[in-house]
Amino acid sequence: MFPSGKWKLTLDPKLSGRIRLSQGGDVDLSCLDIVSVSTSKALLWHTVEIRARGRTDNLSSLSGDASEQLAADLHAFINTHLFDLIGTETDHLLDVDARLRAITEDNRQYLAQADLGRAIAS
The missing domain is CATH 2.30.29.30 (Pleckstrin-homology domain (PH domain)/Phosphotyrosine-binding domain (PTB))
Known part of the structure; x- marks a missing residue:
């Protein structure tokens, strides 16, 4: 109980x-x-x-x-x-942020999980 x-x-x-x-x-x-x-x-x-x-x-x-x-x-x-x-990991995170901003700047593309994976892996 x-x-x-x-x-x-x-x-x-x-x-x-x-x-x-x-x-x-x-x-x-x-x-x-x-x-x-x-x-x-x-x-x-x-x-x-x-x-x-x-x-x-x-x-x-x-x-x-x-x-x-x-x-x-x-x-x-x-x-x-x-x-x-x-x-x-600040330097690596700044690199990932720059890659993701290039994908999403000017709202040309939404951010998909595959985009995150590619940005982190490179």
Whole structure:
């Protein structure tokens, strides 16, 4: 009837863009694979849901404040990793931006996913 709440989440910058979830075994989730982080309320407790490519994990048995804080901490950890990646690839991103602007300038063409792929690959 009640969730066990037996889980541990580790947000350690030394894990190089990974979040470690211990819930009957250790799983490392890449920040780049996480699609969403959300909270939900049940009758007696709150849950944080982490959706990643190929899996969904629920961290339950939390108070409302604890679930909101955990979700905020997850967002901050993931965003910090993404900002670090963007900071190290600034020159490459500027090149991609220039290629994409050439495709879309003067509204001559819409931007398709294939265009993005070609701009990033070159």
